[in-house]
Amino acid sequence: MDARRESEPTSMKNCTMVERKSERELIVTRTFNGPARIVFEAWTKPELLKRWWAPKSTGVSLLSCEADVRVGGRYRFEFGHEASKPMAFFGRYIEVTPHSRLIWTNEESDDGAVTTVTFEEKDGKTLLVMHELYPSKEALDGAVAGMEGGMPETFAQLDELLVTLGASMARS
């Protein structure tokens, strides 16, 4: 991990932090160099959301992005490597408080999180806190395992360990 460069003014580059706050909660925080109304706008206008939700470095492109940002309104983002097999991310907004709070559900499965994003302005900057609450510990664990490719990887590691151990046994 990069050492923090003291010479760089902190206003130049803000850092993103992720913390597993509890068995069911994940928190993402980041400060933006702009007022809350602007940051909020970028989260609530589909044409703006589209521009940052699927950055090139992630290797996936956003195929469509619909977001009806009002209480009860739905969102649906489709993305993927191939247009024929899109992955969809969808749900409903359950709270929309201009410039300060957004809450949405995720309805892809019963294990989907409820996400609360708060925008807190101070001295022209905005502290953004994204809080994801999963229905159970297993759901968050599953999200963690899912992104990893889950168990097969764990077992590949176990297999590797076995081979290493086997080899060291044979040598002795």
Place this chain on the structure above:
Amino acid sequence: MVQYTRTRFDASFAALSDATRRGVLEQLGRADASITDLAEKFHMTLTGMKKHVGVLEQAGLVTTEKVGRVRTCRLGLRKLTEEAAWIERYRQLWNARFDELDKVVEELKRKEKVDGRKKRE
């Protein structure tokens, strides 16, 4: 150090050499479980399962925690490192998104300034 590594390797190897214990690891990979759950799942006595879990624990492959009368077993260190790695990847994803969002925010700020100037003129 050599002796320690050797002992540790032997412990891990011994732990993994048994089919039941590999099954237990597979099971704990899906979800944490109590010794009672595991004993039932593998049709064993509680004492038998306790011994297996003890061996896995000795090898650092499983950790256990007693809450009330129930001893819960979970995968050991390996699971913790996986979670840390996932959190770092998740952080990178959001960081990449937020770097793009920074650009959008900058652009909106500039636009607001220009529009404000126009209004005043």
